[in-house]
Amino acid sequence: VGGLYGGLLAKAGYPVHFLLRSDYAAVRDQGLRITSPLGDFHLPAPNCYACPSDLPKVDVAIVAWKTTTNAALPEALQACCSDSTLVLVLQNGLDVERPAAEIVGAERVLGGCCFLCCNRVGPGQIQHLDYGRITMGEYGASQAQVSQRMLELASDFHAAGIELQLEPDLRAARWKKLAWNIPFNGLSVALSADTRQIMEDPAAARLAEDLMREVATAAEYCGGLVDEAHIQRLLSDTRSMVPYDSSMRLDHRHGRPMEVEAIFGNPLRAARAAGYEPRKIAMLYDELCFLDRANWKAVD
Amino acid sequence: VGGLYGGLLAKAGYPVHFLLRSDYAAVRDQGLRITSPLGDFHLPAPNCYACPSDLPKVDVAIVAWKTTTNAALPEALQACCSDSTLVLVLQNGLDVERPAAEIVGAERVLGGCCFLCCNRVGPGQIQHLDYGRITMGEYGASQAQVSQRMLELASDFHAAGIELQLEPDLRAARWKKLAWNIPFNGLSVALSADTRQIMEDPAAARLAEDLMREVATAAEYCGGLVDEAHIQRLLSDTRSMVPYDSSMRLDHRHGRPMEVEAIFGNPLRAARAAGYEPRKIAMLYDELCFLDRANWKAVD
Numbered sequence: 001v002g003g004l005y006g007g008l009l010a011k012a013g014y015p016v017h018f019l020l021r022s023d024y025a026a027v028r029d030q031g032l033r034i035t036s037p038l039g040d041f042h043l044p045a046p047n048c049y050a051c052p053s054d055l056p057k058v059d060v061a062i063v064a065w066k067t068t069t070n071a072a073l074p075e076a077l078q079a080c081c082s083d084s085t086l087v088l089v090l091q092n093g094l095d096v097e098r099p100a101a102e103i104v105g106a107e108r109v110l111g112g113c114c115f116l117c118c119n120r121v122g123p124g125q126i127q128h129l130d131y132g133r134i135t136m137g138e139y140g141a142s143q144a145q146v147s148q149r150m151l152e153l154a155s156d157f158h159a160a161g162i163e164l165q166l167e168p169d170l171r172a173a174r175w176k177k178l179a180w181n182i183p184f185n186g187l188s189v190a191l192s193a194d195t196r197q198i199m200e201d202p203a204a205a206r207l208a209e210d211l212m213r214e215v216a217t218a219a220e221y222c223g224g225l226v227d228e229a230h231i232q233r234l235l236s237d238t239r240s241m242v243p244y245d246s247s248m249r250l251d252h253r254h255g256r257p258m259e260v261e262a263i264f265g266n267p268l269r270a271a272r273a274a275g276y277e278p279r280k281i282a283m284l285y286d287e288l289c290f291l292d293r294a295n296w297k298a299v300d
Numbered sequence: 301v302g303g304l305y306g307g308l309l310a311k312a313g314y315p316v317h318f319l320l321r322s323d324y325a326a327v328r329d330q331g332l333r334i335t336s337p338l339g340d341f342h343l344p345a346p347n348c349y350a351c352p353s354d355l356p357k358v359d360v361a362i363v364a365w366k367t368t369t370n371a372a373l374p375e376a377l378q379a380c381c382s383d384s385t386l387v388l389v390l391q392n393g394l395d396v397e398r399p400a401a402e403i404v405g406a407e408r409v410l411g412g413c414c415f416l417c418c419n420r421v422g423p424g425q426i427q428h429l430d431y432g433r434i435t436m437g438e439y440g441a442s443q444a445q446v447s448q449r450m451l452e453l454a455s456d457f458h459a460a461g462i463e464l465q466l467e468p469d470l471r472a473a474r475w476k477k478l479a480w481n482i483p484f485n486g487l488s489v490a491l492s493a494d495t496r497q498i499m500e501d502p503a504a505a506r507l508a509e510d511l512m513r514e515v516a517t518a519a520e521y522c523g524g525l526v527d528e529a530h531i532q533r534l535l536s537d538t539r540s541m542v543p544y545d546s547s548m549r550l551d552h553r554h555g556r557p558m559e560v561e562a563i564f565g566n567p568l569r570a571a572r573a574a575g576y577e578p579r580k581i582a583m584l585y586d587e588l589c590f591l592d593r594a595n596w597k598a599v600d
Binding site for chain 1: 491498502
């Protein structure tokens with residue numbers, strides 16, 4: 001996610017600074033290679049850093065790593081944020097802006113949901129398969145609004161060829177995104193299946209839809225709205241999508257920790273706090289907690 | 301199950317006739333080898349048959365193969381049943397006596413739930429690990445009762461060293477057994493885990509208990525009773541059990557079809573017909589349907 005959007009912004013001439021972990025050496029030596037329906041491109045020498053303290057101060061800090069890496073967030077944000085830096089959190093899940101808000105203050109945080117099929121296929125190599133839209137909103141705003149700074153960010157993203165949609169209600173947008181992530185990230189791991197295998201099997205497709213409806217009910221209890229038209233659109237988009245391995249499935253397959261708490265634990269706890277028990281989401285959460293731990297034990 | 305109980309009856313001197321499939325040649329040539337906490341033993345030359353039509357008429361036909369083999373039931377029962385033969389169905393699940401009842405008449409059918417840890421570990425080789433009790437009841441009886449013929453069967457089984465408990469209410473006994481099979485057979489496949497791995501993980505153990513409580517509620521709707529003491533006993537027995545791979549997990553691992561309909565589909569449909577929707581059992585059923593089909597595709 002960071003490689004794709006950062007790459008597009010850099011290609012458009014914006015000064016982008018990449019904080020990298022395992023891909024640092026590859027990107028420093030060979031640059032960043034992106035294949036995309038928007039056009040393949042190669043950035044031969046992007047600004048890249050292995051160490052957070054080397055980062056310069058920036059206008060906008062985009063947090064695009066997995067929530068499972070958030071332990072490194074304080075050091076990274078303290079390094080690159082001035083008093084006026086905005087933080088745009090592009091992670092999956094619910095309440096994923098909270099860690100950034102605790103560091104720089106909620107009023108400087110925005111969040112975005114990314115609708116894209118995109119995988120890292122090798123060191124410094126990104127394969128963007130389909131979609132690409134971001135829906136972005138204010139996190140700390142006391143009321144639903146489209147702010148001036150949202151419009152300015154949108155203008156830059158549009159100039160880089162990125163579809164960015166402004167959301168007056170970020171939390172509602174988060175629930176809409178969860179309506180896809182909860183069934184398809186979860187079942188891709190629980191069933192070891194890609195999106196097409198799930199949608200082509202009657203039992204798995206029914207279960208995906210059941211989970212989606214539990215997300216809709218949870219959203220309703222929490223003040224969001226995932227309406228029937230949205231559910232039908234997600235199902236039909238997923239049916240016609242190229243067979244896709246969710247990032248959670250790739251993480252699990254490669255022995256990396258999964259984003260179980262951001263994508264399942266936080267929404268489950270929010271639903272319960274609002275008085276609703278989503279039983280199938282709770283079951284999927286328990287299954288994923290087990291599979292995540294079993295995976296770590298297997299790798300040890 | 302058939303090898304163990306049939307083996308114990310044969311060892312005690314009862315005339316037992318084994319209908320075998322893939323193990324036929326091994327048992328014919330090398331006999332039946334059983335390791336068991338009741339004492340290891342070897343039957344060098346048991347009566348065994350590969351073809352149902354070779355079976356003699358018997359007093360009691362014990363149906364101990366998987367429900368997934370039931371397509372062969374009519375031929376087998378027609379071969380070995382006289383007008384007075386009793387059929388004892390020792391399969392797992394709910395309504396598993398119905399196919400036999402449709403062939404010989406419900407009034408000649410009894411059912412039994414086997415509580416045992418027992419695996420076929422090679423051709424003609426059975427490893428009985430733990431437990432061994434059967435709870436048996438009348439299937440076609442118009443009211444709950446312990447019949448004279450139940451007492452006679454019990455006397456023979458006891459003489460062979462088999463713990464057999466008489467149940468006035470077979471259907472209630474079936475639900476009590478399902479309270480173990482539904483969580484532990486199902487999760488062993490969904491989580492690729494043995495009983496100990498499930499019970500030692502907080503999320504998996506919580507999920508097993510949730511599923512057990514849904515079975516208890518379903519039983520209540522269907523006129524059975526799975527009380528709190530039974531739930532606590534099952535949980536504590538499973539916690540202290542040697543790590544056990546359920547037969548369903550072994551079936552799945554070896555690319556054989558799983559007993560999804562008998563153990564999950566039938567109870568789920570019974571609960572729904574009685575007005576209760578057990579959401580986690582329904583989810584597990586959908587997952588297992590998918591995994592079963594995916595497994596067959598992988599073997600193809």
